Amino acid sequence: MRELSYRHALREAFDEELARDENVVLLGEEVAQYNGAYKVTEGLWEKWGAKRIVDTPISEAGFIGMGLGASMLGLRPVMELMFWSFHSVAFDQLVNNAANVRYMSGGLINCPIVVRGPANGGTNVGATHSHVPEALFAAFPGLKVCAPATPADAKGLMKTAIRDNDPVYVMENTMLYGNMGPVPEASEGDHLVPLGKADIKREGSDVTLIAHGRSVLRALEAAEILQNDHNISAEVVDLRSIRPLDQETILRSVMKTNRAVCVDESKAFGGVSGMVATLIQEHAFDSLDAPVKRVCSLDAPAIYSPHVEDEQLPNPRRIVQQVLTIA
Amino acid sequence: MPGPADTKFANLDFASSPINSSLTPEEKIGIYRDMVRIRRFEHQALAQYQKPGKMGGFLHLYNGQESVAVGTVSLCGEHDHLITAYRNHGHALAVGMSMDECMAELFGKAGGCSKGKGGSMHFFAPDKNYWGGHGIVAGQTPLGLGLGFGLKYKDLPGCALTFLGDGAINQGAFHESLNLAALFEIPVVFIIENNGYSMGTSQRRSSAYRECLAQRAEAYDMAWDLVNGEDVYEVRAKTHIAMERARKERQPTLLEVDTYRYYGHSVADANAQKYRTPEEIERYKTNHDPLILWKQLLLNEGVMTEEAAKGIEDAAKDEAKQSVAFAEASPAPTVESIMDDVYWETDNNTEASKIGRHFFND
Numbered sequence: 170m171r172e173l174s175y176r177h178a179l180r181e182a183f184d185e186e187l188a189r190d191e192n193v194v195l196l197g198e199e200v201a202q203y204n205g206a207y208k209v210t211e212g213l214w215e216k217w218g219a220k221r222i223v224d225t226p227i228s229e230a231g232f233i234g235m236g237l238g239a240s241m242l243g244l245r246p247v248m249e250l251m252f253w254s255f256h257s258v259a260f261d262q263l264v265n266n267a268a269n270v271r272y273m274s275g276g277l278i279n280c281p282i283v284v285r286g287p288a289n290g291g292t293n294v295g296a297t298h299s300h301v302p303e304a305l306f307a308a309f310p311g312l313k314v315c316a317p318a319t320p321a322d323a324k325g326l327m328k329t330a331i332r333d334n335d336p337v338y339v340m341e342n343t344m345l346y347g348n349m350g351p352v353p354e355a356s357e358g359d360h361l362v363p364l365g366k367a368d369i370k371r372e373g374s375d376v377t378l379i380a381h382g383r384s385v386l387r388a389l390e391a392a393e394i395l396q397n398d399h400n401i402s403a404e405v406v407d408l409r410s411i412r413p414l415d416q417e418t419i420l421r422s423v424m425k426t427n428r429a430v431c432v433d434e435s436k437a438f439g440g441v442s443g444m445v446a447t448l449i450q451e452h453a454f455d456s457l458d459a460p461v462k463r464v465c466s467l468d469a470p471a472i473y474s475p476h477v478e479d480e481q482l483p484n485p486r487r488i489v490q491q492v493l494t495i496a
Numbered sequence: 497m498p499g500p501a502d503t504k505f506a507n508l509d510f511a512s513s514p515i516n517s518s519l520t521p522e523e524k525i526g527i528y529r530d531m532v533r534i535r536r537f538e539h540q541a542l543a544q545y546q547k548p549g550k551m552g553g554f555l556h557l558y559n560g561q562e563s564v565a566v567g568t569v570s571l572c573g574e575h576d577h578l579i580t581a582y583r584n585h586g587h588a589l590a591v592g593m594s595m596d597e598c599m600a601e602l603f604g605k606a607g608g609c610s611k612g613k614g615g616s617m618h619f620f621a622p623d624k625n626y627w628g629g630h631g632i633v634a635g636q637t638p639l640g641l642g643l644g645f646g647l648k649y650k651d652l653p654g655c656a657l658t659f660l661g662d663g664a665i666n667q668g669a670f671h672e673s674l675n676l677a678a679l680f681e682i683p684v685v686f687i688i689e690n691n692g693y694s695m696g697t698s699q700r701r702s703s704a705y706r707e708c709l710a711q712r713a714e715a716y717d718m719a720w721d722l723v724n725g726e727d728v729y730e731v732r733a734k735t736h737i738a739m740e741r742a743r744k745e746r747q748p749t750l751l752e753v754d755t756y757r758y759y760g761h762s763v764a765d766a767n768a769q770k771y772r773t774p775e776e777i778e779r780y781k782t783n784h785d786p787l788i789l790w791k792q793l794l795l796n797e798g799v800m801t802e803e804a805a806k807g808i809e810d811a812a813k814d815e816a817k818q819s820v821a822f823a824e825a826s827p828a829p830t831v832e833s834i835m836d837d838v839y840w841e842t843d844n845n846t847e848a849s850k851i852g853r854h855f856f857n858d
Contacts, residue, residue, distance in 0.1 A: 225676070228676060231676045232638075238642020238643045273628070279840035313839075334841055
């Protein structure tokens, strides 16, 4: 299969959906003429023009609310936050309006928007630019959240998100944009990855590592170390979608391995892994041979220092260490 | 950019502007009827609110401001849309929502316009181009901008009327909306319904400005105007100009309509009689009431008789009373219904909605 970068796979998703539906419009800071702060939207303005690919001023509350209002009239705005960290200046639009309008109108309105952009630590940009808010937004009924780890999932989830009739918040990752991976050719048909479907990225029998986003890749690295150095066979479940959540796949894997370690770049308090651990203890309690463990980001604002930032994040060393406490 | 210099100080005859001189007697009477219906609905809502156990939450009454919603909505056509904040009953009734569904919503009943899920601040009727009913001050202004963006994108010949209160003009979301509207040439008309008070804080104590609030539009190179809200003819004439600017030139406008609310910020406003004098309220009720003024005008024009006016008032009273009976009779939402209307996909039982867990109840 051909290989594409994560950013190229995303771009292909936009390009195909722009062609498929004239109501799809891309909005955001530097997405058009600048070709995207991370070159995710490179070439799209040139191809599709200023009506479909719209540069906005640095005005997140304004343009996200604008896209949301336009979605009520049937547009499908795909709005880029240059960093998901900037959600805080648009929070009223992202939550009070996007998550609630359908409910407060008794189901008369739906908002088919996508808000997307990178949400990750690891690039030494300090606490204001390193938020990973997937658990935060997944906590609001009315919103959907996903976090692809591979180029193929990035493309497939983005296309699904654009077609979904509810607000979908896609958490990308600046550390993944350059990663290469196999992505099916467009000629093989629409490559769609459904929301709510996890993926087993590595099969194993001794412990289940449950992760999403870049943490999936760190978990895969850890699984390799566990196999080679400790003869422990780790299964890696990539959640892909946070809400809806594939509870079934999580439980099936844990019931097989009898041990679970959640790997989650969120902070532990209220993180995605908190929800996953709760579901495991509630539904697979009798299958567990050990407490569910978590490897989250160390519980402080994101540190800048390139010397130690990686130690704040879930990394293979920390994952292996945690697995060894129960396996 | 056209500012208000040409109209502000002139004693213009708005009755003879084409948009008003073309009004039929029936349309003029209709405007009176719509204003009276809003007033009677609000009176009845207040009466019910004061009875224990009928309604919860807040109740932001529109009494005194009726000419703004009715005057502007009377100009709307098929492709014109509107959105407002939480003082939204007047706009809802003006676009044609029924008193029954509105009163039932206040009562939190399943027969309410939002099935009892929105309450007083959140009325919606997308089929009537009415997009709410929003609770957070200025939070609706980017949405109104988006309605305009959508109209332009779809090349539809309409505009988006985006209402806000004078207390909303200091919120960032509003300024972001003004900038984007001017920058992208969006067919939107922002309408500040200036009733003088952002809750209990007067305009002078909340906003820094030179002559008026709408003047802030100049910073965004946007057209603006001041409107005397007590005069339906003036509301219509000036809003019409702004709407035509939006529809035909794809240019936004900021209007500031001088108006007044007779009740507190909400019924729960404990200081409603403290931050302004009873004399001030009485002065407005006596000399500036838009219903009294419009009625007198129609009587003077010979368009409406006292008897016809009385008939309209009685009918509105009855309609409001009957809406209470409708609301009383409507069932409460079921506990099961709490989980409806969260996601379009689950409501419609789509294939996508069957994949993964959407809800996390016990």
